[in-house]
Amino acid sequence: MSNKLVLLTKESPVYWRVTFNNPPVNIFGPKMIPPFNEIISAIELDKELKVIVFDSAIEGFFMTHYDFLAKPEETTSLPLGPTGLLPWPDMLVRLSRAPVVSIAKIRGRATGCGSELALACDMRFASREKAIMGHFEVGAGIVPGGAPMARLPRLMGRGRALEVLLGADDIPGDLAERYGYVNRSFPDAELDEFVDSLAKRIASFDRQAISDTKRFTDVASLPSDYEVGAEMNVCYESIGRPSTQKRIKTLLERGLHQSGDVETRLGYHVGQLGNI
Numbered sequence: 001m002s003n004k005l006v007l008l009t010k011e012s013p014v015y016w017r018v019t020f021n022n023p024p025v026n027i028f029g030p031k032m033i034p035p036f037n038e039i040i041s042a043i044e045l046d047k048e049l050k051v052i053v054f055d056s057a058i059e060g061f062f063m064t065h066y067d068f069l070a071k072p073e074e075t076t077s078l079p080l081g082p083t084g085l086l087p088w089p090d091m092l093v094r095l096s097r098a099p100v101v102s103i104a105k106i107r108g109r110a111t112g113c114g115s116e117l118a119l120a121c122d123m124r125f126a127s128r129e130k131a132i133m134g135h136f137e138v139g140a141g142i143v144p145g146g147a148p149m150a151r152l153p154r155l156m157g158r159g160r161a162l163e164v165l166l167g168a169d170d171i172p173g174d175l176a177e178r179y180g181y182v183n184r185s186f187p188d189a190e191l192d193e194f195v196d197s198l199a200k201r202i203a204s205f206d207r208q209a210i211s212d213t214k215r216f217t218d219v220a221s222l223p224s225d226y227e228v229g230a231e232m233n234v235c236y237e238s239i240g241r242p243s244t245q246k247r248i249k250t251l252l253e254r255g256l257h258q259s260g261d262v263e264t265r266l267g268y269h270v271g272q273l274g275n276i
Helices: 030-045 072-076 087-097 113-120 148-156 158-167 173-179 188-203 207-221 225-239 242-254 266-270
Strands: 006-012 015-020 051-056 061-063 101-106 109-111 123-127 132-134 184-186
Touching (some): 006 030, 015 030, 015 188, 051 061, 051 188, 061 113, 087 113, 101 188, 109 113, 109 266, 113 132, 123 188, 132 173, 148 158, 148 225, 173 184, 225 242, 242 266
Parallel strands (some): 015 051, 061 109
Antiparallel strands (some): 006 015
């Protein structure tokens, strides 16, 4: 397997695939930002590309939370993106507005940053048996930062969005489908074929028709840059609070960032922190 953290595969000039490859649990951190930003820029600039699919090379994990072991300055020292937003929300906004169709193929845990990426994509399809969606952050004292508060209510309504965000628990693939978190969930054996067939079908259509249709849909459905940027700022503030640092430290001591039960059942484990 390649040692690259983010792999770009060009299935054809009009259909690309991006694969996350950061073992053991596909944590997203500052080292992944430059290569991911390069891919977002390539998506924006390529004149032939029509469809891009995001998936994972790591069994059990699409993408999880941000890297709590990284030095804060590794993130805070990065320059603002072209939108004027911090790097992570900048890349998500640019992906949503790119003139190509983005599809998240979710097998394993898409929580924290993984959920935020999936929500920034145009479509989300999940393995019924293996996908787990969710936002654990509030359970750890953190305000989510990649705009799930701006995106989730638009997809599933206010009540269900607050259940996901404030409940801070794991959402399996079949429930994610019922809530509108993902477009559809499939038996795991059928997921790859469906996503590949849909991507190739869309890629066979006229590029201008695709981009114009997406552009008008974006007007009716995407959050403003202000909404996205404000969430990230509050997220950083929340991480710095002593009570939050205490919760993160406890999770790290119990196995966060490692292969094992904490990462595979993070929703459960944040619920066991209590009022520490």
